Amino acid sequence: MxxxxxxxxxxxxxxxxxxxxxxxxxxxxxxxxxxxxxxxxxxxxxxxxxxxxxxxxxxxxxxxxxxxxxxxAGVWDRPHQVLLIELHAAGKLDWSRAVIDGSHVWALKGGPKSGPSPVDRARTGSKHHVLTDGHGTPLAVSLTGGNRNDVSQLMPLLDAVPPVRGRVGRPRRRPDHLLADRGYDHDKYRRLVWAKGIKPLIARRGTPHGSGLGVHRYVVERTIALLHWFRRLRIRWEIRDDIHEAFLTLAAAIICWRRLVR
Structure with a gap:
């Protein structure tokens, strides 16, 4: 229903x-x-x-x-943007920071945007990459092969954030800060993020745990869990990558709608 x-x-x-x-x-x-x-x-x-x-x-x-x-026809991207605009107008988006992370899922039938996972005994898999605001609302999602590094989707996800209207002033599409774990630790990408006017807060490899970012980063892990609450996204059954991407974008829009109505 x-x-x-x-x-x-x-x-x-x-x-x-x-x-x-x-x-x-x-x-x-x-x-x-x-x-x-x-x-x-x-x-x-x-x-x-x-x-x-x-x-x-x-x-x-x-x-x-x-x-x-x-x-x-680009149907699923448009409701996602419309819902982000409504959330922004209602003051329910936190642009002070954005959080990024990725999650591996099995791709039992293979297909485009799948590959051997380096963390799962080379089983064929895909990755869901998610960028959220400070509250965990999904701003952009993408699909790649399981053998792609998380950092490869850092700039594409930032570029994929649509212009969000709803308040006085120019449409918003850039957060103030970007939080990420050690998988995104690379000075080249720090410079690219700075060039967009965003301050990167990325944990560094080789340093002891306890950077303090986990207090704020948990929201993206919670959003990934919400995406995988949709059973069709827990395992990639589709050979065609566009069908799985359609499910992924639709699920992100539904999460935004639930945050709006609740």
Missing amino acids: VRDSLWERIEPLLPKVERRTHHPGRKRLEGRKVLCGILFVLHTGIAWEFLPQELGFGSGMTCWRRLRDWHE
Whole structure:
């Protein structure tokens, strides 16, 4: 069941498909029912072919195709940005700092953006990279192979933060500080972050633990746990990377919506 408050934000962003006058074929399933089916798969992790049609979702292939088409049309990025704007207008975004981290998941069927994990006996896997604000609200997410270093996504994630309006002044897209663990310790990237007007606070390798950043960094670990609460994201079952990225972006938007309504 898709809540009215969530559907009201997503429906205007869906591409309109006009029905053909000649040979129209079967009537197109309503977008809200299809979205219910997509969310059912995201929440439960069920295979597409086992999606229960008696619940009114339509076939699993219908939902899969619509998820693919909507992702290609950039549908999921737009509700995420809209929700960030609403959170910013409500004063629920903490721009004083941003926190970044990555998490490994198995990719049992392989595919693009997967690779042997150096921390899991070279099993094929992927990584979810997440950038959050100081409260743990996801600002940007990305998917890479399991053999990619976390620091490789530092600048792409900062660049992926959309311009967030909602208050007087210019749209906001840069935090004041960036917090990261030792996996991001590299002077080259410190300089790149400084060049964006952001102060990097990154723990250094070879120093004793107890930098004090963990007091603030836990929010990104909590957000990653919330993302993996969606069972479809705990293990990557999709060979196509764009389908898994669609699930990842949709889950980030849902987390933002929950923070807004609660």
